[in-house]
Amino acid sequence: xxxxxxxxxxxxxxxxxxxxxxxxxxxxxxxxxxxxxxxxxxxxxxxxxxxxxxxxxxxxxxxxxxxxxxxxxxxxxxxxxxxxxxxxxxxxxxxxxxxxxxxxxxxxxxxxxxxxxxxxxxxxxxxxxxxxxxxxxxxxxxxxxxxxxxxxxxxxxxxxxxxxxxxxxxxxxxxxxxxxxxxxxxxxxxxxxxxxxxxxxxxxxxxxxxxxxxxxxxxxxxxxxxxxxxxxxxxxxxxxxxxxxxxxxxxxxxxxxxxxxxx
Amino acid sequence: xxxxxxxxxxxxxxxxxxxxxxxxxxxxxxxxxxxxxxxxxxxxxxxxxxxxxxxxxxxxxxxxxxxxxxxxxxxxxxxxxxxxxxxxxxxxxxxxxxxxxxxxxxxxxxxxxxxxxxxxxxxxxxxxxxxxxxxxxxxxxxxxxxxxxxxxxxxxxxxxxxxxxxxxxxxxxxxxxxxxxxxxxxxxxxxxxxxxxxxxxxxxxxxxxxxxxxxxxxxxxxxxxxxxxxxxxx
Amino acid sequence: xxxxxxxxxxxxxxxxxxxxxxxxxxxxxxxxxxxxxxxxxxxxxxxxxxxxxxxxxxxxxxxxxxxxxxxxxxxxxxxxxxxxxxxxxxxxxxxxxxxxxxxxxxxxxxxxxxxxxxx
Numbered sequence: 001x002x003x004x005x006x007x008x009x010x011x012x013x014x015x016x017x018x019x020x021x022x023x024x025x026x027x028x029x030x031x032x033x034x035x036x037x038x039x040x041x042x043x044x045x046x047x048x049x050x051x052x053x054x055x056x057x058x059x060x061x062x063x064x065x066x067x068x069x070x071x072x073x074x075x076x077x078x079x080x081x082x083x084x085x086x087x088x089x090x091x092x093x094x095x096x097x098x099x100x101x102x103x104x105x106x107x108x109x110x111x112x113x114x115x116x117x118x119x120x121x122x123x124x125x126x127x128x129x130x131x132x133x134x135x136x137x138x139x140x141x142x143x144x145x146x147x148x149x150x151x152x153x154x155x156x157x158x159x160x161x162x163x164x165x166x167x168x169x170x171x172x173x174x175x176x177x178x179x180x181x182x183x184x185x186x187x188x189x190x191x192x193x194x195x196x197x198x199x200x201x202x203x204x205x206x207x208x209x210x211x212x213x214x215x216x217x218x219x220x221x222x223x224x225x226x227x228x229x230x231x232x233x234x235x236x237x238x239x240x241x242x243x244x245x246x247x248x249x250x251x252x253x254x255x256x257x258x259x260x261x262x263x
Numbered sequence: 264x265x266x267x268x269x270x271x272x273x274x275x276x277x278x279x280x281x282x283x284x285x286x287x288x289x290x291x292x293x294x295x296x297x298x299x300x301x302x303x304x305x306x307x308x309x310x311x312x313x314x315x316x317x318x319x320x321x322x323x324x325x326x327x328x329x330x331x332x333x334x335x336x337x338x339x340x341x342x343x344x345x346x347x348x349x350x351x352x353x354x355x356x357x358x359x360x361x362x363x364x365x366x367x368x369x370x371x372x373x374x375x376x377x378x379x380x381x382x383x384x385x386x387x388x389x390x391x392x393x394x395x396x397x398x399x400x401x402x403x404x405x406x407x408x409x410x411x412x413x414x415x416x417x418x419x420x421x422x423x424x425x426x427x428x429x430x431x432x433x434x435x436x437x438x439x440x441x442x443x444x445x446x447x448x449x450x451x452x453x454x455x456x457x458x459x460x461x462x463x464x465x466x467x468x469x470x471x472x473x474x475x476x477x478x479x480x481x482x483x484x485x486x487x488x489x490x491x492x493x494x495x496x497x
Numbered sequence: 498x499x500x501x502x503x504x505x506x507x508x509x510x511x512x513x514x515x516x517x518x519x520x521x522x523x524x525x526x527x528x529x530x531x532x533x534x535x536x537x538x539x540x541x542x543x544x545x546x547x548x549x550x551x552x553x554x555x556x557x558x559x560x561x562x563x564x565x566x567x568x569x570x571x572x573x574x575x576x577x578x579x580x581x582x583x584x585x586x587x588x589x590x591x592x593x594x595x596x597x598x599x600x601x602x603x604x605x606x607x608x609x610x611x612x613x614x615x616x
Contacts, residue, residue, distance in 0.1 A: 004365045015353065083349035086317050088366045089338040179280055259320030261279075262313065297544050429542075437539055457502050458544045477507035477547070486504030 001090040005098035009072065013106050016068055017061070021113045024057035028117035054121060061110045066161075069103040070168045074186075078176045082262050092256045096169075100249060103165055107158065142230045152234050159241035166248050167194040173255045197244050204240050205233075267330040269294050269413055269444050270315070275324030277310055284310050285468045288324070292444055294412070297435075297458055299476070300448040301491055302465035308448040309346060311465070312417050316343045329412065339368070342411035346418040348398045352391040356384065356401055367409055375408035378434065396423065403431060407438040414445040420454055428454055453488040462487055466495060500541055508543055512551035515541070520560055520571060521582045531561060531569040 031054050034047035076085045077095065085095060132146075139149045171190020175182050209216035214229030215236070270292040277285040285307050292298055302308045313319040315326055317333045328337035350359050356379065363370045379386055382400055390398055403419060416435070420428050436458060439445050449455055456462075462479065464472040471494070476487055483490050502511050519525050531537075534552060538545040552569060555561045559577060561569050572578065597607040 001366070007365075008362065012351075012353075080347060080349045081351055083316075083318060083343075083345045083347070084351075087338055087341070087343050089335045090366070091335055260318065261320060262318040295546065297546075433542060436542065436544065441545075453504060456504055457508055458542075460544055460546050477509055477550075480505065480507045484505070488504060 001088075002094045002097055005088075005090060005094055006101055009076075009098050009102040010105065012072060013068060013102060017064060017106065017110070020057055020060045020064055021110075024054065024061060024113055024117045025120065027051075027054035027057055028121040031121040051121075054117060058114050058117065061114060065103075065106050065110045066165055066168075069099070069106070069165055070172065072102070073099050073169050074172050074176075077256075077260065078172070078182075078262060082260070086260065086262070093253050096249070096253050096256055099169070100166070104162065107162060107165075111154075111158070144231055149234075152238060156234060156237050156241070159238065159245065163197055163241060163245055163248070164194055166245060166252070167191075167197055170248060170252050170255070173252055177255075177261070179261075193248075197248060200244060201237070201240050204243075205236065208236060268292060268327070269329060270446075271325075271327040271330075272315075273325045273327075275311075275314065275326065276322045277314060277319060278322045283468060285314070288468075288470055290463065290470060290473070292413075292446065294442040294444055296460040297439070297445045297447065298461045298463060299452070299455060299459040299487070300446055300463050300465060301450070301452055301487070302448075303450055303495060306465045307468040308465055309417055310468075312343075312415055312446075312448060315415060316341065340412040342367075342406045342409040342414045344402060344406040344414075344416045344419055346421065348390075348395060348402065350390055350398070350402065353389065355389045356386040359390070359401070359405065360386065363405055363409070369410040370405075371408050371410060374438075375404055378404045378408065382430075396427070399423075400427070403434065407434055410440060410443075412443050414439055414443065416445065416447045418449055419447060420449055420451050432458060452491050453486065456487040459487070464491065464494060502543075508547050509550040509554065512541060512543065512548060513554050516551060516555055517560075517581060517585065520578055521585055525571045527571055527575045527578060528573045529571050530567070531571065533568060 027050055030050045031047065034043055034050055037043050075081050076099075135150065136146055139146045142149065168186075168190045170193045171188070172186045174189040174193075175184075175186025178185055205215060206219055209219060212229075212232070215233060217229070218233070268291045270290070272288050272290040275285060275288040276283065288311060300308050300311070310319065314321055315328070315333065317338070326333050329340060331337055354362070360370075360372055360375055363375075364372050376386065379401065382404070384393075384397060384401060384404075390401070393401070403416075406414065406416070414435075419431055419435070423431065432455065435445060435447070447455060447459075456476065459476045462472070462474060462476050463470055479487060479490060485493075500515065502508055525531060531552075532540075534545050534549050537552070538548040541548065552561065556563065556569075559574070560572055560581065562572060563569050594604065594607055597603075597610075602610075
């Protein structure tokens with residue numbers, strides 16, 4: 001049944017997100033074209049507008065993926081549509097997992113669209129080499145394979161944002177247990193659980209630091225630790241985030257399985 | 264198997280913020296019956312129905328459907344019509360039909376299509392382009408197009424014109440299959456009482472009477488509507 | 498026949514009355530197969546269980562009988578239906594005279610009124 005739930009969750013997101021994807025790609029193309037034309041004043045102005053629109057769309061994709069995930073979660077589990085969701089012959093775990101995967105898929109997809117848009121708008125061989133050079137300069141100092149560094153750095157940012165979204169889910173689950181002030185409490189609980197989860201990440205890093213002095217430097221010196229420990233820090237962060245996200249999702253499902261009270 | 268009731272509710276209580284909405288509800292329903300859940304507005308009808316459908320969580324007590332607790336298995340055999348419009352309005356009627364077919368193995372797509380045609384409802388129209396009355400008809404058709412064991416209809420006649428009311432009653436009568444039961448909640452008793460086998464009176468969160476409809480008429484020499492008014496003096 | 502129900506009287510009793518009239522008037526003839534309970538319920542727009550109850554009563558009065566798997570039939574005993582017709586007509590006649598009596602008219606006057614009615 002999870003695949004069927006997921007089918008409809010993904011359809012909903014496509015319906016609501018595709019306009020931003022299309023606009024983002026559209027403005028990346030106009031940007032590209034306008035900047036390859038002769039530089040008259042008029043073209044320059046329109047070009048700048050196009051760039052502005054492109055970045056507005058990129059921000060839109062990021063914010064909307066987040067907001068839509070929360071709204072969809074709340075609507076199908078606690079609003080009118082929940083009358084259907086909770087009377088389908090599916091488990092609460094499947095309902096949750098479907099939302100979880102939906103969010104994951106659209107974050108990755110949105111991210112790819114953003115990369116593609118930037119690539120279309122700005123790619124030239126020179127710029128690519130320049131960027132590569134900058135990253136190389138950083139990574140050689142860190143004794144890190146370049147590709148691996150880029151991927152793992154993106155992964156950390158990605159997991160961090162994903163954790164924030166899931167904290168939002170948890171906040172909604174807790175907020176909607178109350179009869180009054182559901183939205184306010186959802187935001188509050190979501191925010192608190194985000195702070196708590198971030199503190200746990202730091203706490204785990206600190207505990208690890210007790211055994212590894214290079215990590216401990218992060219807490220004692222505030223300056224960037226010696227270069228070799230960067231690698232360790234990133235790997236450690238990824239593992240800790242995956243752990244936290246896993247635990248949080250178990251917690252969400254446990255609370256959801258206690259039952260709902262729909263207005 | 265025969266002694267397992269289709270629906271069995273034992274000592275059910277529900278409170279919100281320490282306010283008791285349902286008090287010690289005991290009710291059992293066997294197959295092949297149409298049961299009227301009758302009570303004034305705010306008596307607790309909808310609360311009881313939502314508890315049976317997992318939309319509310321009991322404070323204490325037990326609900327068994329075909330011998331099993333409320334869950335995936337019970338949802339396979341219960342077809343529920345809420346008292347509100349609840350479908351995703353972005354969807355077309357045909358999409359909602361596919362949705363039902365995807366999730367409910369007992370959903371009869373052709374039957375739904377035929378019933379919607381009888382009602383002159385365009386299945387290629389999104390719900391958002393339909394009036395509330397039309398949406399309610401679509402919902403009734405979807406719910407009655409399942410071959411369920413227990414149909415639970417919450418106020419299916421609320422605010423509809425007499426012609427539609429007759430159509431709804433007909434649809435209910437001609438579509439519920441043998442051995443299945445139908446629970447209909449309403450406060451408009453006179454409209455519906457001729458099709459009821461049993462009546463359950465609910466007031467202030469308590470079940471005050473459960474009886475066969477004709478037995479009650481015989482005993483009190485008056486209509487269920489009349490008896491209801493007398494009992495609750497409204 | 499126009500079908501309407503009085504909610505004050507048990508529905509199955511009213512159905513029983515309708516069925517009796519069907520038999521007396523010959524809508525369903527002696528020995529004829531009857532529609533199923535469901536079909537009846539659909540025409541009367543009543544609950545199949547209530548319809549079933551009315552049919553059981555009719556069967557108890559021997560006016561209809563069940564052939565094991567084939568369904569229900571009207572009794573072959575035509576005398577029984579004649580008797581029913583007789584009783585029913587008598588009830589109607591009695592209630593007519595009672596009504597006339599209440600407004601002070603005797604039997605002879607009552608019959609005179611009957612004769613004046615154009616068919």
